[in-house]
Amino acid sequence: MITIDYTLTMKENVATGLNSEVLEAIDLRFRTQLHRQLEARLADSTYAFRAGLSIAHDELPSIKRFLQENLGGMRNFVVVGIGGSNLGNLVLDRAFRGNGKSIYYLDNVEPDKIHRLFQEINLQETVFNIITKSGSTSETLANYIAVRNVLERKRLPLQKHLIFTTDPQKGYLQEIRQRDGIPTFHIPSPLGGRFSVLSTVGLLSSGFKGIDLESLLQGAHAAANDCLSDSLRTNKGLLLAALYIANYQKGRTINVLMPYSDRLHPFGQWFRQLWAESLGKINRDGKPVGQTPVDALGTVDQHSQVQLYMEGPDDKIITFIEILRHQNDISLDGEIDYFNGQTMAKLLRAQLHATQIALLQKQRCSLRIEMDELNEWNMGYLMYLYMYATVAAGELLGVNPIDQPGVEQGKEYTYALLDRPEYHEQRIQYEKLCASLRKYCV
């Protein structure tokens, strides 16, 4: 059960808050035009995370069979992927204990990271899941080469220690797969990385860890049902998008997500990609738009960021996430008087509410999302809700939330610097540019 409490971002309660009229106007925009556009996008192959839910559901039996038949003897699962091929896995891994098996991550390309991993794990009991939709992500391919070289050096069978997750048709991994007989899962073609957690991308590692995949998908399905209508009044995803974008339009250029739980910290990192990469771009009117997402953590960031949130510029909308019931709570009975009769979870929740009301007194706006407990159903719900809200926010800002044209140039220069012959022109351009600069360096 997920609740959105937006009491403390409305003008009746906070002088700097939103007028109901602003939300009414956004509601009208959705009802008259934007919701139709949004539905067209969701029906279109490029926004398939809604349709993807039933594909995922149909694939569950084969995923489970694979896990049982092929990975039963494995202790470690290494996710080799970056961005959308990595963050969703991390969210589910850290949120749930599952069966206690371990998941590791190779995203960055750093020698030290690989050395540490290979020191820590027993390769005999380890499977590496190489995840790249395009099949050409350079970091993921570099880590794949490093992993493959080690497996070959140790004479471990590739078919047993590698799994590919990639586009069903194109890309480099498709070739290797056929040549070497590597077990391969497909990412439904239309599904972009940052919208892919509830597909084979996220389900394989989660299934390995014994996370309840049915419940996860059921929660997402319930969220999909709560995100159908064309009005903020009856569609939670539209409401969430409207709250964030109305705040953005009031100058709140920073969107802080602050769960009060270490177990939800990666959810903030996942959200951070979703929001930044989907919305940070040139809009239909040629204007650069995008709210900068910040992943904070309570209570930890009360000792780091909250001073700024309280007294710094009013350029942030802050969303607290509260877990109402924590399992195996810990008593604080002991030698400190005011802790007697208290528990750790009570302290955690008191800190959240105290911070939110203290922000109110500084006229700073915030939302609070409550979940009754941290379980798979709620996580599936929350992830779907945020994916939907992100696409809806794209409609409000007038951007295409699915592409990421701004990162192409950097990729090309990288290949140029690696001396790929196809990027020779770019290399010349790069060097000319660098040579023209006046250096400032101390």
Next chain:
Amino acid sequence: MITIDYTLTMKENVATGLNSEVLEAIDLRFRTQLHRQLEARLADSTYAFRAGLSIAHDELPSIKRFLQENLGGMRNFVVVGIGGSNLGNLVLDRAFRGNGKSIYYLDNVEPDKIHRLFQEINLQETVFNIITKSGSTSETLANYIAVRNVLERKRLPLQKHLIFTTDPQKGYLQEIRQRDGIPTFHIPSPLGGRFSVLSTVGLLSSGFKGIDLESLLQGAHAAANDCLSDSLRTNKGLLLAALYIANYQKGRTINVLMPYSDRLHPFGQWFRQLWAESLGKINRDGKPVGQTPVDALGTVDQHSQVQLYMEGPDDKIITFIEILRHQNDISLDGEIDYFNGQTMAKLLRAQLHATQIALLQKQRCSLRIEMDELNEWNMGYLMYLYMYATVAAGELLGVNPIDQPGVEQGKEYTYALLDRPEYHEQRIQYEKLCASLRKYCV
């Protein structure tokens, strides 16, 4: 060796960059007035991180003796602290391998976090360092109670498994220390949490891990020597502060620190506290100021945040951190043509430079900090440089960088919600406020 390259934030190279005149004007402000103020602050007890270096140096022999005599048989060191009592330790821990011993962290108050830790470690071989300057931080005291209860239940001697690090005179831990004979280290009174990494706060866990403390302090000392004069031309700390604040004054309200190394990721989290909590406040003219720090990570965030940095609003100044030499580099020779002859570290560095030049083409400003290699000397240098630059930035913004008045109200409400009798009035105020709100909740 640390270099600041600010080529790509100057107007001659980037149309949206800084005029030399702007830097000249800041230079004049420092020379005529602000540097004198800054020196007064650094001489004053409340900014003792410069003077603290020689205190730390004098304490090294006794820290080492303690580690040898008392902790020789221990395998695990748990830092129990939050904010400034935690982040600096994490920076040094993740940056260096040391002797391979493990450091764990209890900062947040979450039942699950404690349970996981106690499951993972063998308590017999574990020492808990309770770090709180004031001796009253509620999260740290709550974790202390939980740890103490477990140690007592297992009949493990407190004198062997607990260490306190706290103010030499005041606070709750001083009482317990005397009663129970717990080994105790002092935080020099004037040293605020976020400026305390190079004191007993950070040196004990680092020493336990076999990190080279002399070299760390020597690097910091070298930085102190490079941050003495009253002019940007000859004082790197003033220059860094000027670059950040001149960008802030041009509307770059977000300060992104993006090291290209997992080993430096916690440095970003440490910086994030330093910058936010020191500068995010009401300034001398009654205006809310403060640049929002963001800790990014390369290359990972090229697949998450860089789209927004490229095409979103020009409201960010981005600092890349590059490590020039990586140890034990990994060859990418194998079946992918363009990787042959390349290494992982070369790919990592190519990604950084490609991204920086791609940003230039979008007229987005950035800096680059280079370190020849990631060693203790450079880390000490970098931490000192940023502490000094933060205090210098405080002078430019007209705020007192040492206090954090904005978090008091939240602390008081927390105590009120825990029913501490001394906070009864606050409790009534809190409830009245909540009762007056019109609820918005779905």
